[in-house]
Amino acid sequence: MAQGIPFAREYGGTLANRSFGGAQVSRTFYARGQTGQQLLLGAYSAMMRQVASGKVTIYSRREMMDLVIVDGRARGIICRNLITGKLERYSAHAVVLATGGYGNVFYLSTNAMASNVTAAWRACKHGAGFANPCFVQIHPTCIPVHGDYQSKLTLMSESLRNDGRVWVPKKKHDTRPPTEIPEDERDYYLEQKYPSFGNLVPRDVASRNAKEVCDQGQGVGETGLAVYLDLQEAIKRDGLEVILKKYGNLFQMYEKITGSDPSREPMKIFPAVHYTMGGLWVDYNLMSTIDGLFVVGEANFSDHGANRLGASALMQGLADGYFVLPYSMGNYLARAGACDLSTGHKPYDKAEKAVQAATEDLLKNTRSGKKGLQTVDHYHRQLGSLLWDHCGMARNKKGLEYALNKIPEIRDDFKNNVLVPGTGQQLNQSLERAGRVSDFLEFADVMVRDALAREESCGCHLREESQTEEHEAKRDDAHYTHVAVWEYKGEGTEPALHKEQLSFENVTPSQRSYK
């Protein structure tokens, strides 16, 4: 607020509120439909103030390729200069990763194209524990997939669920346009099943129910993988003008992508990978299991448990960066004392050589004339659909074991047959993607293992074997009240599982009910 972010206001000048998924009260401040973007711009401008005062230096268009550990402490990083391709060494008293979530392991997600797991995964390979990697949030209100050229999925803000009603035709494989389906032939399945929360049930419940009705053949659209989100009733009640004021930009975005106008026809939506609750394990001070390596924001595992409620990712990011790290970092630096910051140490040589070798390996097929080579995206898509099918909205033992066997196959094929054009000494976006996909292929293994080991349903993670009689997620607190932290044990060796027991003092975990 103080940074000049234009939060919405009431006529009296106080902050306006609205409700979000999983909450029955209006308690979320917002800036039109773009709160996250505005908070980011606010943080950016505050950072530029520090750049102006000489306290912060920005190195843009660099990608962290590896972490450097000297005498057991995180002391620096190796970066690739994305314009020249040169590897650069940076040293410091501590390292902070703020490198975001790994949702793009699924290829299609709502995340930005450059989001990846590289920094976190490289840190994991140096000994940082990776916590709850299977906890992935699948967002219920995204624009459905329409072709195999599709590069990403677009989220329709969940705020639409405040005024929109979700439905599918009662009849299976009904191909009538939605406007021709009479009221009594519509299945408002969320309102039916969850009378008190209705269309505002948490994301995982909304997503899973959409999958369920589509699996039953009630899905709509060309692929049958979509449900309707209908604002007609709200438009009739409040008038189009009021609805457009709230959601105008979302309507516009939807129309741009699909060519259909939501004020005339219900939107089609389907769940998509959106947020990763799992991440590097951190302690109360946001430090990982590597001394001096701090992890903030979506990259760490903290705060959200097995599920995240709407609007709380931004809050976590801001709390980590503005209110926790400034204090815990000061404390660490005081305790750790001075150290030699030259980048000539052996670990730097070693890390740089390893990055160099990995880069050359990715480029080995270029101009080789070898037949049957495939592009980076080809492998990324393969991995993505494998995970979506077997480690997505609902998981079972058989599917997870299948995925676990399949991942090394894709990984080997990728290693031998990926075609990355160009060289390592230039701006090379294919090479950037290849490095990220290579890490996704390694990381996917631990993610699936985690899902396999958790034989209960928990938050976003639905194990099909663990359901109530009404097909709701069934928890097993006697056996799984823990954070699963995975320790990398080297290539070809199974990672080790450590359990951090959770103790609850003020609340008791219990079976959720949104009825």
Add this chain to the structure above:
Amino acid sequence: MAKTITITIKIWRQSGADFQGSFEKHVLESVDTDMSFLEMLDVLNEQLTLSGREPVAFDHDCREGICGMCGAVVNGTAHGPERETTLCQLHMRHFRDGQTITIEPFRAKGFPLIKDLIIDRSAFDQVIIAGGYVSVNAGSAQDGNSIPVAQANAEQAMDAAACIGCGACVAACPNAAAMLFVGAKVSQLALLPQGSPERKRRALSMVTAMDKAGFGNCSNERECENVCPKSISIRNIARLNREYLRAAFTAD
């Protein structure tokens, strides 16, 4: 219903700022009209890669019109023919079967070319560094409700804050001016009480930084407003001029 078209692409290729660039021609068949423009470029790049050539470099990240990374001049218009649309939100249904599509980078003195369609927009960072912020430290601010803001002001500030810094306004301007960008940033903060105490200094130093970065002057061509994907109004330029004059004439 999905439909496919065949198109001819004339696309700018340039290895770097110190190299000569030129147009390269490609024919793309069976382009699904539900595809986005960048997905069409992905398809082109997959074809180039598999045929042993280098793909076209272009910037992008969010692919939903909010990050400001993408941008190119398509058939003479920054971000292409659709109004209020970033390049990543443009879809192939707006092109005809058999059409030739010319694609070039944003060209401006303030935005040196890096490769193919990628340009360096860090000049915008320099303008923000000059004062595009409120000088307040996180953690010490008062409760948000203790500074009431009139709803109309908050809305106007939000209109200006919608700027994503893509640089289309500069690319479209015959003078390569950055007035719409700077106008939006200055307006957002000038309209809010939080930004008021520094408004004079901010207007003066951001305009100075803008001139220094090599951006031209505004001569009221209004091209910037036409291509802006976020409909930033040129009223923000008028407000910038007012802020600047007010600051220049009443400097303390």
